[in-house]
Amino acid sequence: MTGGTLQQTDVETLTHWVGGSGLAGTSGRFAEVTDPATGAVTATVPMASAEDADRAVAAARSAFPAWRDTSLARRTRVLFRFRELLDARAGELAAIITAEHGKVLADAAGEVARGQEVVEFACGAPHLLKGSATENASTGVDVTSLRQPLGVVGVISPFNFPAMVPMWFFPIAIAAGNCVVLKPSEKVPSAALWIARLWAEAGLPDGVFTVLHGDRTAVDALLTHPDVAAVSFVGSTAVARHVYETGTAHGKRVQALGGAKNHMVVLPDADLDVVADQAVNAGFGSAGERCMAVSALVAVGGVADALVERIAARATALRTGDGRRSCDMGPLVSAAARDRVTGYVEAGVADGATLVVDGRSTPVDADGAGFFVGPTLFDHVTTDMSIYTDEIFGPVLSVLRVDTYDEALALVNANPYGNGTAIFTNDGGAARRFRTEVEVGMVGINVPVPVPAAYYSFGGWKGSLFGDTHAHGAEGFHFFTRGKVVTSRWADPAARGGTGGTGVDLGFPRNV
Ligand code: NAD
Numbered sequence: 001m002t003g004g005t006l007q008q009t010d011v012e013t014l015t016h017w018v019g020g021s022g023l024a025g026t027s028g029r030f031a032e033v034t035d036p037a038t039g040a041v042t043a044t045v046p047m048a049s050a051e052d053a054d055r056a057v058a059a060a061r062s063a064f065p066a067w068r069d070t071s072l073a074r075r076t077r078v079l080f081r082f083r084e085l086l087d088a089r090a091g092e093l094a095a096i097i098t099a100e101h102g103k104v105l106a107d108a109a110g111e112v113a114r115g116q117e118v119v120e121f122a123c124g125a126p127h128l129l130k131g132s133a134t135e136n137a138s139t140g141v142d143v144t145s146l147r148q149p150l151g152v153v154g155v156i157s158p159f160n161f162p163a164m165v166p167m168w169f170f171p172i173a174i175a176a177g178n179c180v181v182l183k184p185s186e187k188v189p190s191a192a193l194w195i196a197r198l199w200a201e202a203g204l205p206d207g208v209f210t211v212l213h214g215d216r217t218a219v220d221a222l223l224t225h226p227d228v229a230a231v232s233f234v235g236s237t238a239v240a241r242h243v244y245e246t247g248t249a250h251g252k253r254v255q256a257l258g259g260a261k262n263h264m265v266v267l268p269d270a271d272l273d274v275v276a277d278q279a280v281n282a283g284f285g286s287a288g289e290r291c292m293a294v295s296a297l298v299a300v301g302g303v304a305d306a307l308v309e310r311i312a313a314r315a316t317a318l319r320t321g322d323g324r325r326s327c328d329m330g331p332l333v334s335a336a337a338r339d340r341v342t343g344y345v346e347a348g349v350a351d352g353a354t355l356v357v358d359g360r361s362t363p364v365d366a367d368g369a370g371f372f373v374g375p376t377l378f379d380h381v382t383t384d385m386s387i388y389t390d391e392i393f394g395p396v397l398s399v400l401r402v403d404t405y406d407e408a409l410a411l412v413n414a415n416p417y418g419n420g421t422a423i424f425t426n427d428g429g430a431a432r433r434f435r436t437e438v439e440v441g442m443v444g445i446n447v448p449v450p451v452p453a454a455y456y457s458f459g460g461w462k463g464s465l466f467g468d469t470h471a472h473g474a475e476g477f478h479f480f481t482r483g484k485v486v487t488s489r490w491a492d493p494a495a496r497g498g499t500g501g502t503g504v505d506l507g508f509p510r511n512v
Pocket of ligand 1: 257
């Protein structure tokens with residue numbers, strides 16, 4: 001225990017979820033789960049061995065044939081029930097997220113709502129899985145296309161969205177007839193277990209949804225397992241690259257979403273009060289632990305002074321503390337995350353950036369020894385400083401100053417990441433140009449965190465995504481199914497005959 005008020009007896013021992021019930025695991029290795037607002041250890045979570053991963057995949061594999069053959073009507077009925085239960089009990093899930101991640105309750109509820117949108121989208125599976133049919137492609141020949149499930153698919157998720165990121169994938173994978181093995185972040189394991197129980201209550205057959213806890217051992221076991229057909233990964237770029245390279249080398253379909261450095265470009269004609277509000281939301285919401293958080297604000301043509309003043313006033317008014325209290329911003333997820341962020345603040349100062357708001361001294365409304373850093377604002381940041389080049393993943397907003405739109409565009413496009421970006425302007429022509437010219441997967445026009453709706457697809461470019469397919473939307477159904485085309489002809493006795501009286505034609509078939 002690291003300084004909280006909980007007694008040792010309050011520390012829960014979690015299990016994997018395999019074949020519809022808890023499984024203790026064989027490794028003997030455990031990780032501690034903490035409440036980041038107090039620093040107290042609240043649970044221990046088993047770290048899977050390769051043998052545990054085998055058991056999890058075997059359970060999923062044995063559930064697959066029956067689930068694949070379950071009618072779409074029955075499958076979607078389970079999804080609808082899951083949606084209703086989730087809707088009714090969203091508050092429970094939000095509380096679990098706040099207790100292990102630290103984000104404030106309202107933000108956690110927002111995360112659940114965005115995940116629920118994907119469940120609702122996946123309820124439309126019968127329409128989205130429809131193939132196409134052509135009659136008389138050739139004389140008497142019909143062609144039909146089908147999309148079929150892959151089998152067992154792995155989902156490996158990061159700590160920052162314990163519910164929403166897994167929900168980008170598993171509702172669609174399950175609706176399409178696959179069985180899912182979810183490997184959640186070991187920092188926030190309880191949301192996945194809560195979801196597993198909800199699936200069971202909704203009537204999902206045992207083995208269709210599995211939770212395997214762990215670290216690299218579990219991930220590598222899934223990436224190399226012959227019975228895992230595909231892996232969806234979300235996390236840091238270094239691990240995403242490893243997952244993509246290892247998974248594809250083992251013949252799997254892989255989509256690996258990585259880290260980010262998201263820019264917000266502000267043109268001189270923008271409404272600076274609106275921009276300041278949005279910059280504070282996008283920079284400090286969820287303590288900056290969002291893959292779509294804005295961490296670099298590019299102020300064009302002399303707006304920086306007025307903007308920095310406005311952002312600083314708002315940032316210092318934010319209340320930082322325990323997410324269960326009346327606060328705007330919670331803690332970082334761990335002591336290591338907090339120390340990493342304060343290390344970057346020190347580096348920014350040493351590199352010569354102007355520290356306008358210093359979150360290291362922010363007053364905090366919490367008990368115990370939580371992992372807090374308050375909103376932090378740097379001005380006069382340049383592209384060679386580590387606070388710009390690295391993904392900090394904390395509440396640190398950097399302002400960079402440029403003279404023209406073209407300089408701003410070049411700056412954004414030169415960045416190795418390409419997840420989200422936003423432009424703030426009242427000039428439709430400039431916004432339209434930006435939309436076309438910027439090399440980033442998700443673009444906001446006067447929208448700072450442009451997370452696409454569930455029926456569109458989520459994904460970045462460049463170092464923010466390895467693979468060809470983005471998450472959810474039509475691309476999600478595409479990722480979790482493979483195509484088959486059936487060409488059929490039913491014998492017509494009247495058409496018998498052919499060349500040379502043998503009835504056999506060795507020529508390449510033409511459509512006639
Ligand atoms: P992480 O890369 O440390 O962990 C992600 C997952 O990979 C976890 O399940 C973890 O257990 C596992 N893992 C960690 N190290 C591993 C290793 N060496 N080998 C195999 N598996 C490993 O990421 P995180 O700290 O949990 O999450 C934050 C990161 O995720 C940030 O970089 C953020 O930008 C990114 N993220 C990206 C998106 C996106 O949509 N692009 C969304 C959310 C988060």
